[in-house]
Amino acid sequence: MKFLKRYKNGFIEYGKYSVIGIVCAALDIGVLNALLYFFPTNDTVLLTIFNSTAYMAAILNSYYWNSKYTFKIKKSKKQFIAFIVQAFVSLLIANIVFIGGLWVAEFFSTLPNWLQTNIAKGLSMYLSSLASFFFNKHFVFKDRLEKGTS
Secondary structure, three states, rough: HHHHHHHHHHHHHHHHHHHHHHHHHHHHHHHHHHHHHHHHOHHHHHHHHHHHHHHHHHHHHHHHHHHHOOOOOOOOHHHHHHHHHHHHHHHHHHHHHHHHHHHHHHHOOOHHHHHHHHHHHHHHHHHHHHHHHHHHHHHHHHHHHHHOOO
């Protein structure tokens, strides 16, 4: 029975995490597209900087809402540092997938640049979000799980 309750709670957590993720995704895409609108570029270095800026805006928003709503924890310096470490690893994943997606998109040059960029962004967001959920659940907020409040 305890297994079923834990499975159900994990499913509910993932649902809450997903709702917050949608809001953060909108913020992430919004910041990226605003930067591209005001500073249009195809330069990979600038695109990586833009992607990182957008990602960090979303990840800080994610920390606030997931710590308060999804995992319902008291924030601590230890957890915030762990969160920043996981955010950095997730950012690396996001940028590798983003740049890889841009490289693949070059083969589909009939698509407008903004669409190629947003497709690459979407794929990077999805894969980095999966990694981020895993890291948050099993490393950042693990103390809460060890106390039996999952």
